Amino acid sequence: MAETLFSFDRKNYRDCQHLFRGERNQEYYCGDFWIEEGSVIDARAERRAVGPCSIILLRSATKQFFRRTRRHIRDDATDLSVLWFVKSGQLVFSDQCGNRTAGPGDFIITRSMSPFLIECQPDGDQPHEALHVTVPTHILRGFLAHDVASALFLPAERREVSIAQKILTSVFRDEDLLSEQSARTLVDAALIIVGHAIRAGETGTPARQTVADRRLAEVLRFIEVHLSDSNLSTSMVAKGCGISPRYLSFLLRLRGTSFSELVWEQRLEKARNWLSSSQPRDISISEIAYGVGFKSPAHFSRMFKRVFQMNPREFRTTAPDENVHQDYVRYTGEGGLLQ
Structure with missing residues (x-):
């Protein structure tokens, strides 16, 4: 079941730098986090842990900022990737390569080992809302064709991204009816689908089948x-x-x-x-x-x-649990085995 990671309003938002990682600093990584002062201050994040990953739903009626510098990286070498599924509002990502803006339906992967600045922006009366998943980068490597050096963007039209988001949302909303093993399997499935989407985006439209x-x-x-x-x-x-x-x-x-x-x-x-x-x-x-x-x-x-x-x-x-001779020896026999 999801639990509250943080909840900020006008009374406590000045302490957000010390509270955004949860009570025991168990989430994310070191960085500068702050909320823009305004007439409305309302930011909330709920978290569902699944093995080493966390699914976090972030809603905010106020601009939020997070900055990760080289000093932070030296002090905290946690190599964590974050998969962002933007649902409403905008997410602006800035690094040494420039700025990118993600809107509803867009998908971003960010990585903690390169400096960056993120702005979570509401859109008028529409709050900013994003479902994001924190994944240790050494685990994410098993689902992607290559490393994400700093950030990776996929536009809203990628159908696989939408399906992965639905799977993760279902796991997030589950009221402990799923076993831990089933939840992990579903998260792995979502990561596999994201990997397929990234590879399809890199290779372009697949060739038409003959x-x-x-x-x-x-x-x-x-x-x-x-x-x-x-x-x-x-x-x-x-x-x-x-x-x-x-x-x-x-x-x-x-x-x-x-x-x-x-x-x-x-x-x-x-x-x-x-x-x-x-x-x-x-x-x-x-x-x-x-x-x-x-x-x-x-x-x-x-x-x-x-x-x-x-x-x-x-x-x-x-050898009941060993993968014996996975490179199978092909054998057809004299005249073939099937007649």
């Missing part, structure tokens, strides 16, 4: 759906996708694989993961073999050992 691209996507989906069927074959896939077996082989060659290689790699990968995440008392090796599309446990055992250098029972006993 007919072959669309057909290949249909083929891969059909195989994934029917992977557990031991009768899965080229003729079955071709018929299900409305193409000829010859064209099916051509599409898979475009992907750099054959039908046999693709199907057996996927089946063995699913089996390996299933063995790693299950207990013998819950499901037997034979059930796993049939569940991923093998016609017999003996065939499954031979194939598994050929690829992972141990049989399924040995794997389950000695």
